[in-house]
Amino acid sequence: MKVGIAETPLSERIEQAEMEIERLNDIIHGMKDKGSIGEEVVRTSDSVRLKYRLEILKAEAEREMKCKRSYVKNVVGMISAYFRMAIDGAFPQLPQIPIPILPPTTKKFGDYQCNVAMVIAGKLKKSPKSVAEEILVHFPKETGVVDSLEVAGGGFINLTLSRTFLQEEIQGLCLYGFRFPPPLHFHRILVDFSSPNVAKEMHVGHLRSTIIGDSICRLLEELGHQVIRINHIGDWGTQFGMLIAHLQRGSPTT
Numbered sequence: 001m002k003v004g005i006a007e008t009p010l011s012e013r014i015e016q017a018e019m020e021i022e023r024l025n026d027i028i029h030g031m032k033d034k035g036s037i038g039e040e041v042v043r044t045s046d047s048v049r050l051k052y053r054l055e056i057l058k059a060e061a062e063r064e065m066k067c068k069r070s071y072v073k074n075v076v077g078m079i080s081a082y083f084r085m086a087i088d089g090a091f092p093q094l095p096q097i098p099i100p101i102l103p104p105t106t107k108k109f110g111d112y113q114c115n116v117a118m119v120i121a122g123k124l125k126k127s128p129k130s131v132a133e134e135i136l137v138h139f140p141k142e143t144g145v146v147d148s149l150e151v152a153g154g155g156f157i158n159l160t161l162s163r164t165f166l167q168e169e170i171q172g173l174c175l176y177g178f179r180f181p182p183p184l185h186f187h188r189i190l191v192d193f194s195s196p197n198v199a200k201e202m203h204v205g206h207l208r209s210t211i212i213g214d215s216i217c218r219l220l221e222e223l224g225h226q227v228i229r230i231n232h233i234g235d236w237g238t239q240f241g242m243l244i245a246h247l248q249r250g251s252p253t254t
Contacts, residue, residue, distance in 0.1 A: 072178055073169065075145070076101045076112070079159065082140050083114060089138035090131075091120060109152065110160040117155040128155025183223050191217050192230040199239030 083099045097119060104113040117132035124131070132151040139149060147162040193213020196206045217227045 072173070072180070075161070078143075078145055079112060079114075082143055082146065083116060083135070086135045086139040087116065087120070090134045091124070094120065094123065097123075104158065109156075110148070110150075110158040112159045112161075114157045114159065115155065117151075117157060121155060131155060132157050180219075180223050183225070186224055186226070188226045188228065189220055190228045190230055191220070192232050193217075195232045195234065197239075198233050198236050199243070 079101050080099045083101070087094065087097075087099070097116070099114065099116050101112050101114055104110060117135060118128045120126075120135075121128040121131045129151060132155045135157065136149050136151065139146075145162055145165050146159055148160045150158050152158050191213055193216070194206065194210040196202055213229075217229055220227045
């Protein structure tokens, strides 16, 4: 079972467009030599439009390659999606339930471990092991991410990642660096930080909130969210009222 919809790769579409351009150029130049078309028709021919389309396809290919190689994949999210497909296929009557994907206690149990079979077994009054085996039957076979699955103990599902997948991801990190994957939903987020009391002296402790708050803002902006920075200076009316009263008592003519 494969996830997603197969599409013609951009490289193939570009190659097809180039071949079509060459074919139309040959036809146009042949007609031009025979005098059957004029210069104006040549300039507005399908060849020009196809060249324009070719540039668009190349730009799309570059953007696709950049996104494909600059974002780090959310491995846990991908595994959760595969388990969701398997559970929906094995137990379609069940409502949506959380799918915990956790690191195993020891390396011999693989790269990740899932105990969702125990939760389902409690709801369906079945053996956790039989539930886990049913989930494996419906687990997608060709993911390119998962190398092997096995049922262990009382219904734990141990998962080992494909070494080819890991090698490609590490190679991509070394070549193109790290970037966060885009979020599923974009939000407008307010971050209140720094916020020194204007009626008191500044000190080095104020840097802590300022640095942490600005770091959070930058991370959220890198993910694509709209961030609004807020510096709430507090209820300073009382403090300044006390200062004014003190000045008036000390220097009534001030």
